[in-house]
Amino acid sequence: MSPLTTRLDKNIPETDLWQRIFGTERFLTWSFWLSLILFVGTIVLSIFDSRLVTGAPVWVKPMKFAISITLYTGTLAWLLSYVEGHPRLVRWIGGLTALGFLVEIIGIFVQAARGVPSHFNVGTPFDAVIFSLMGTFVLVIWVMNIATAVLLMRQKMDNRPFAWALRLGLLITAVGAILGFLMTTPTADQLAAMETGEMLSIVGAHSVGVEDGGAGLPFVGWSTEGGDIRPAHFVGLHALQLIPLLGIFVNRRFRTRLSEGRRTALVAIGGVGYLGVVLLLLWQALRAQPLIAPDGLTLAVLAGLVAVVSVAGTAVARQVGPAVSADAISGI
Template sequence: MSEKNTAYRKPLIPQLDGDHVTRLLLVSCLFMLANFVVFLPAWFLDPRVLDGASVWTKPQKFTVSLALHFATLAVLAQQLPREVRSGPMLIGFSYAAAVSLVFEWGYVSLQAARARRSHYNYDSQFEALMFAFMGLGAFLLIAVAMALAVQIYRKGDKSMTGLRWGSILGLTLGFVSTLIFAGYMSSYGRYVGGDPDYVGMVVPFFGWSREIGDLRPAHFVSLHLMQTLPLAGYIADRKRWPGVKLVVGVAIVQLTFATFLFLQALSGKPFWPI
């Protein structure tokens, strides 16, 4: 066998280690996927509607989004040496995110079972307090991404430039832009230009209003910078394209689109009009 064939090659898919943080992140992902399956019957059979969609749509959206979030963190963390992944910084942030995950999912599901809003609900003192706690939980869910970005920048593998900078920029920009868009919604609400108690027709599964301005599409696009930029960098590395340039280009396009959606919603126009 020739030396060329026996030389070490990086696998197409990053190999997941068995360290504590990786296992914690993967278990969190699998927990969400299992809940998605378990609640499928309720989603299809329960006839109750809240904000124009099934009462179980929000929990199901949460399970898919958070499963993707934790899977992303587990994969991107493999760029770090095992001793860094097992260090106190990532362990602390990962456990805070996992605890927040259980809390957020549990309360969202409880409110769905009661056909009550979990977000932007000030109808009772308890629900207002829980919404405030959910804000803290949401921050901890994305803070782990920022912690991971810092560690990848300081101690991550530098052999795949596109993936490295896609991870650093994706996690950082996703964290910062989510704080901006989600923070605005927390202060002023998610709907603009209409009655917040009547959103009319909505986009299937996502639940975004098709009749009034809805700030959530901008939040969605900005949050998923955490996935699109590392993926763009990874593809660039595999294709031997200029990874950093591609990552920066995708970031500019995606942030511009998120800003456009935000301004569109502020003008009272829906993302997908009827």
């Protein structure tokens, strides 16, 4: 029996999103509410604290992470509600994920309160420990993401298009998350300084080809002067929400026109296309190219990707199959 059915009335419709989010795993629920409260707190703190860290208002980074954690924990709880027969594993996944985010948000808030960078900061032993702990627990969160994907891979679900949307969302998110570790590697300038014996206070960077803290897009801070790995990281992480939404859309839009197999193919095409965008953004960043200033080659690859996905999707969607009853998608 799944955690959901042990805590909620079995007659509650499976489409009840809020019951799935808040009735699946209590640690994720606590993490969701804590991060939401901290987000509100960062707004208040930003009003009274005008300090800058790496060229940005000091409480912007905690604010962004609080938003991200709220979305992630809520979505993960929803995904775990579809896992049956593994209540202990679900508790471990939820608990370790919540613990990982707790360590991360505490580290970010502590460093913001001190007015120093939370990421890449190894200037003092304390700073290095904070950064190391955050990195370690991000890896724990990543492993729990993979564990959830494995459980859903093995889970039998009546609705194949929706099932594969959940699985692909988790897998692409895992790719997006691991891209964050690329930012922790020393830049060329940092390596050169280290070779001369210089002690660095910052090791790693978001930007490629330029220093962090330069001109960037409002709020997110993504560099407008050089490459930036954060867009690829961001888009990859939010596959967790967007690919399942794609599955819901495909089922509702094509349920009476396409067979289950063809709807599953549409979800797979969309997932592959989404992963292609993530990798394209990474490639653009590693070439020290600003997100808002793609060159002709980047635009050509993007056009090719859009064309391939469009042609493949159109070919599948035009193959009209037998009518499918609305009961076929009752699982979403």
